[in-house]
Amino acid sequence: HNMFVNNTAHNFVYGFTVQGHSGSTPGYNCYLGNLLDDISYCYFNNGDLPVNLIPYEAYGYNIFSKKAQMMGSFSSTGSYTLFSEFKNALASKNALLSQTGYESETSVLTNGPGNNFMPLPGSEALDHGVKFFVPFSLYAVAGEWHFYRCLSYTTIPGSNFYFTKEYGPRADYLNQPKNHLNAVNVNHTSYVPGILEDWTHGALRFDGATTYCYLADAEVKKKMATNLDMDKESFIIETYLRTAKGHTRGTLVAKYTAAGNGYAMDIDEGGHVRVRIRRNGNDVYTRSSVALINDSAWHHVLAEVVRKKWTVNLYVDGKTSNGTETGEMPEVYETLSNTGDFLVGKSPEGNFYKGDLDFLRISKGSLADALTTIEELYAWQSDGPFLKDFSGNSPQGRRDAGALEAGKTSCSLSADSSKITFDYYKGTKTTHISPEDEFTFYVNAPWITPSENNGTISLYATSNMTSQPRTGILYLYGCYDTLMIPLYQPINPYLIRKLPATQLQVAIYPNPAREELTIECNDEERKQISITNIYGQEVMNSVLTTGVTLNIRHLPPGMYVINIMDDKKVGYIEKIIKE
Known part of the structure; x- marks a missing residue:
């Protein structure tokens, strides 16, 4: 959907006007x-x-x-002069929402001609705006559903827009598949108020016995932009849910066949969210969360399947919640593709879900692919700018209509704007913000992972595995102001170049070392580490992906050789001194 929400327009000929069909996509x-x-x-x-x-x-x-002069016009149904005529026409054509709004004979602005667009105290604008939801952008979103109650209760409109090469002329956008879900055994009472929006019943209630949604595999695979079948890529399943109290073994999302491959997210027998990866009819890997989610409270759940790292990360309410694992993730060259239908609220075997879903999204990439973190995504979706007015003020009660909340507050934002310099190896720096009101922040450096607690922003930097210094900027937004703090990380003096035909770089530090030795590299492929003494005898071995810290306290002082070997039998050798 295109959302035109909480805007103010003064002294225009048209409030909203849509281009002709040849210039845009009508509807939604x-x-x-x-x-x-x-x-x-x-x-x-x-x-x-x-x-x-x-x-x-x-x-x-x-x-x-x-x-x-005119309320509105549709060339397909005519023009309507009166508010009541327009509202009744929407209702008769089964609009998603036909409430339309409220009329006022006089201006509701403090002084529109004088460019003061604050709502007048006591006017119709107060407490008549809406709360709406804008999910943070992810990479390659192939499916997104908000579960709005339509007059066709058995259709859940798809809202994703993954701009692939299949999209040509704009006039053809309307003809692309939308991934509308088919809802089974639902009626108007199946839709209930959700947690994310307040202008409609935006959550679907699953009864745990007969209710579910599906998208046939043939529809799934019509277009790359809407293909919910997973091959070898990483992917994300994200939802806002509220289970029935104590509910277990219900399936949230599934796409697999009985004897084939696929994926699923469900609630395990202990009440934790669980991801299941299937090959040849079996669960070859599962991971459950630490947090319980079957307590009848609303929870945000995001499952990140990272194929190149052979792992699944689970996040509950913005926090990492990686619990019990079983089995092993398939190799990156093994596909999860299958011919099963995409199911929501049940598995192919049954296992019906009992509870509510407010939002569901599937993307074909990791958080890193989207250049974000769970902290940034959750902060945006929980307290992002779409939940405030155009000046950054939070609603006082229900949101006022228009761009500005009545009764804005003044505030100031202060912080040390001096450059933050990191060590060449991984570590954390902090800076303290002193706002008089709420603020948000953004870091444009992919080598930094930020977090915030009570005004203190922590910036975790990875080791510099490049041949150049790294730079970035910490942006602070709040109180109608923006502060920019430069970030800098020098070259890593322990960086070891790989053999000439490759691009891999390795860092081994400290050297000399006494208790621990850290080995890092700039790719995610598995490599074997072997440490030998001066007689060529192996004294330690380990596995390296992007980084590992080894305990070497037990090794006698002396010289040792680090041998690193990848699957192409390319070797890297470095001498170290154990003190």
Whole structure:
């Protein structure tokens, strides 16, 4: 959906106008919580919106002050002068939301002609905006569902837009598959208020016995942009859920065949979220969370399957929650592709889920592929700018309609803007922010992982495995201001170049070493480490992916040789001194 939410427009000819079909995609629009003041001609000029797409259009909680000549027009159904006519037409065509909003004979702005767009105290704009949800961007999103209650209760509209080469002229966008889910055994009472939005019933209730959703495999594989079948890539399953109290063994998402490959996310027998990776009809790898999620409270769950690292990361409510593992992840060259239907709320064997889902998303990449972290994603989705007004103020009660909340507060943001210099090896630096109101932050350096606690921002830097110094900027946003703090990391003096035909780089430190020895490299492939003494006798061995720290306290003082071998039998040798 295109979301036009909580905006203010003053003294325009049109409030909203849509280009013709040849210039854009009609349909799938939400007009919510907007304040349209002194619009002279028409509030909604919707071009050639087809009648069959009106069920995916939402109009609600908008404020119309100082009447325009026309309420709205659809070339497919006609024009409507009166508010009531427009609202009734939406309802008769089964719009996703036809509430439309509220009228006011006079302006609801403090001083529109004087560019003061603050809502007037006591006006219709107060507490008539909406809370809506904007998920943080992920890499290659192949499926996204918000579970809005449509008049066609058996259809869950798909909302993903993965811009692949299959998208050509804009006029053809409408004809691309949307990944609408088919909902089974649902009616209007199956949709309940969710946690993310307040303008509609935005969560689907699964009864644990008959309710589920599906997308046939033939539909799944029509387009690259909407293909929910996993081959050899990393992928993410993300949802907001609320289980029935004590519910176990219910399946949230599944795509596999009884004798084939695939993936699933469910709730295990202990009430933890679990990811299952299947090959040839068997669960070859599973991982469950540490956190329990079957307590009838809302939880954000994100499962990240990282194929190149042979692991699954589970995050519950923004925190890492990696619990029990069984089996081994398939090798990166082994596919998970299958011919099973994509299922939500049950598995091919049954195992129905009992609880609510507010949001579900599938992406074909890891958090690293999306250049983000769970901390950044969760912070955005829990307290991001879409939950505040255009000046960064949080709502006082329910959101006011329009771009600004009545009664804004003044604040200031202060921090030490001096350059933060890191050591060449991995480590953490901190800086303290002193805002008088809320703030957000962003780091444009992929080698930095940021986190925040009570105004202290911690910046974890990986070891510099490049041949150049690394730089970046910490951006701080808040109180109508932006602060920028430079970040710097010098060249690693312990960097060892690999053999000429390759690009791998290795760092071994400290050297000399006394208790621990760290070995790092700049790729994720498995490598074998062998440590030998001066007589050629192996005294230690280990496995290296991107980094490992070895305990060498037990080794006698002297010289040792580090041998590193990858699967192509390319070797790397370095001498170290044990003190």
